[in-house]
Amino acid sequence: VTTWHYHRATEPATVHTVTMVLMNPVISKLTGKLVVLASASPRRLEILTNVGLRFEVVPSWFKETLDKRLFKTPHEYAVETAKQKALEVAKRMPFKHLKTPDIVIGADTVVTVDGLILEKPVDKQDAYRMLSRLSGKEHSVFTGVAIILCHEKEVIDFYEETKVKFADLSDDLLWEYINSGEPMDKAGGYGIQALGGMLVEYVHGDFLNVVGFPLNQFCKKLGLIFSPPGSLTHNSAQTSPQGSPVDTVPPAEPAASSPPGSPTHNGPPDSQGQNIPSASTAHVSTHVNALKYNVRENETEDGKEKLSKMIELMDGFKASKVLFTASKLHVFDVLRSSKTGELQAEDVAQEIKASMKGTERLLEACVSLGLLQRTGKGILSQFLTLHFLLSDGPLSLQGYIQHCNELVWPLFTHLETAVREGTNQHEKAFGKSSDNLFQDAYYSRHEVKLRFMKAMHSIAKVSGRDVATAFDLSKYKTACDLGGCTGAMAYEFAKAHPGLSVTMFDLPEVIEMSGHFRPHDADDRVSFVAGDFFKDELPKADVYILARILHDWSDEKVHILLSKIAKACNPGCCVLVSEIFLDEDRKGPSRGLLQALSMTEGRQRSASEYSLLLKSHGFTTAQVKHTHNLLDAILCVAE
Numbered sequence: 001v002t003t004w005h006y007h008r009a010t011e012p013a014t015v016h017t018v019t020m021v022l023m024n025p026v027i028s029k030l031t032g033k034l035v036v037l038a039s040a041s042p043r044r045l046e047i048l049t050n051v052g053l054r055f056e057v058v059p060s061w062f063k064e065t066l067d068k069r070l071f072k073t074p075h076e077y078a079v080e081t082a083k084q085k086a087l088e089v090a091k092r093m094p095f096k097h098l099k100t101p102d103i104v105i106g107a108d109t110v111v112t113v114d115g116l117i118l119e120k121p122v123d124k125q126d127a128y129r130m131l132s133r134l135s136g137k138e139h140s141v142f143t144g145v146a147i148i149l150c151h152e153k154e155v156i157d158f159y160e161e162t163k164v165k166f167a168d169l170s171d172d173l174l175w176e177y178i179n180s181g182e183p184m185d186k187a188g189g190y191g192i193q194a195l196g197g198m199l200v201e202y203v204h205g206d207f208l209n210v211v212g213f214p215l216n217q218f219c220k221k222l223g224l225i226f227s228p229p230g231s232l233t234h235n236s237a238q239t240s241p242q243g244s245p246v247d248t249v250p251p252a253e254p255a256a257s258s259p260p261g262s263p264t265h266n267g268p269p270d271s272q273g274q275n276i277p278s279a280s281t282a283h284v285s286t287h288v289n290a291l292k293y294n295v296r297e298n299e300t301e302d303g304k305e306k307l308s309k310m311i312e313l314m315d316g317f318k319a320s321k322v323l324f325t326a327s328k329l330h331v332f333d334v335l336r337s338s339k340t341g342e343l344q345a346e347d348v349a350q351e352i353k354a355s356m357k358g359t360e361r362l363l364e365a366c367v368s369l370g371l372l373q374r375t376g377k378g379i380l381s382q383f384l385t386l387h388f389l390l391s392d393g394p395l396s397l398q399g400y401i402q403h404c405n406e407l408v409w410p411l412f413t414h415l416e417t418a419v420r421e422g423t424n425q426h427e428k429a430f431g432k433s434s435d436n437l438f439q440d441a442y443y444s445r446h447e448v449k450l451r452f453m454k455a456m457h458s459i460a461k462v463s464g465r466d467v468a469t470a471f472d473l474s475k476y477k478t479a480c481d482l483g484g485c486t487g488a489m490a491y492e493f494a495k496a497h498p499g500l501s502v503t504m505f506d507l508p509e510v511i512e513m514s515g516h517f518r519p520h521d522a523d524d525r526v527s528f529v530a531g532d533f534f535k536d537e538l539p540k541a542d543v544y545i546l547a548r549i550l551h552d553w554s555d556e557k558v559h560i561l562l563s564k565i566a567k568a569c570n571p572g573c574c575v576l577v578s579e580i581f582l583d584e585d586r587k588g589p590s591r592g593l594l595q596a597l598s599m600t601e602g603r604q605r606s607a608s609e610y611s612l613l614l615k616s617h618g619f620t621t622a623q624v625k626h627t628h629n630l631l632d633a634i635l636c637v638a639e
């Protein structure tokens, strides 16, 4: 007994010392700072205490009630919840606790299976539902973590995914487990660290992430936050207790000028064989390391990846212009029209009336970008992308490609001024000022209007089916597609919903040209009405469709339009908004954020921003659909 006690008494101390030594470079960065864990989870407390972190616990009051449908992925939901938990504490502390923390850490753990997000069960039945769903299957556990740097007003967030497979579990076993009481405060209804471990066949990934806190990644992030690459202190990277690196600094190599055996930037090996920075070597060698790190960044895998990303970005505009030019010169149409679908470069040059040398270069560039395929010596054939690139055909993007070439490209050449002034550069790009972009620019001249309409038509054709089938509209009889341009979206809705008649409502100058785009098998349930949705009375309908409309307008204008729709709606009627939905943290998709750069008064919004705008006019969000096509969709029902 004595011996046992002796070990119990000394072992933790030994572990503690080693822990402190190993974690010191990362955890010691927090010494003297007020670190707050915004979590009531005893597991998180234990995990962080075990590595020697000193912190206060202030459980968050944030209710985990974010609308899961608004998130494209479960990890975005977990990260956003973690962020909200941490922010709530960061905001509350200066008032309630009369002190401002330096750092607040929030976390949220969820389990995902069969496309569902499982949190903590609300009762035993709920736990049974969760566990029986997990039985015999692999599921993912995501923990989102947010680190708030209160003084810098910065949020660093990340997530970790671990895959866990459950054995086949009998009902008896499940109930026995549920009656133990363990599932109730745990995501997915089990605690892998305790009895729940018996349910598990395998774990792929970070075990502690399942328990509630991805310690390894957290330490890496701390390393990055407090020792950014190239800074004078970042060389203190060591290994975590598990032996994995906790900093991004590549393994130390002796500097070229160092004599063999001389101390590296990490200092001499300590008694455990670990490199601990010594007070005398750390500072000097940091310079060497900082320099070495910068110079050699392109030699690491991570550095190479970043470099190739940079090159891709620098060349991005050339690639776009190759696509625009090949499309404008009808290269893809020419290839399609050849009997075999294959042509020699000289034949293409002749057909498109261009120089041999220039055509060859263009074709080679198209091959390198995956737009065309080379099948033999100098022979090019149509590639899979071709149906998007032809000037006609059901999925032609040509209209949109030419819109990008003729309208968006010139605007982007003035991006610097647009950024400086915060305005659209239409006047600079086209020599004409415009108060109303649609009236003054897009619809001013016949060919410009046609080009613009072709662009809208392309987008509606390519994304229309996914938008039209996003929700069950079978109980509705009539729809009105506001600003529906060529009617392509309206026809898609009519096709997808046999009981629906669709009115396409747009400006008279648009309606007069919509006949050009009428499909040969046009459905007579689609009708066209001319009017201005800001000024004129809206046609009566059960469903109002706003596809690619709201992003063009400020919140103020959106409110004007939505209040008109709300007036026209009876309870139960709905509004379907289809747009690119920004991620809730506005970190993407870049397609939406890049488009915003040439906007005038409009703005890109997230699904929850659209949801809020509609809510203020009495519409409750019923469903959100991320289509993975050009446009997403949200359906909101009038109360």
Ligand SMILES: O=c1[nH]cc([C@@H]2O[C@H](COP(=O)(O)OP(=O)(O)OP(=O)(O)O)[C@@H](O)[C@H]2O)c(=O)[nH]1
Pocket (backbone or CB within 6 Å): 038, 039, 040, 041, 042, 043, 044, 059, 060, 064, 085, 107, 108, 109, 110, 120, 185, 186, 187, 190, 191, 192, 193, 196, 210, 211, 212, 213
């Ligand atoms: O195997 C295990 N899986 C999960 C857990 C614990 O489950 C909860 C997850 O809930 P949440 O992230 O919402 O955190 P809370 O406990 O509610 O605390 P907050 O105050 O941070 O919201 C978490 O406690 C995990 O530790 C487990 O123990 N084992």
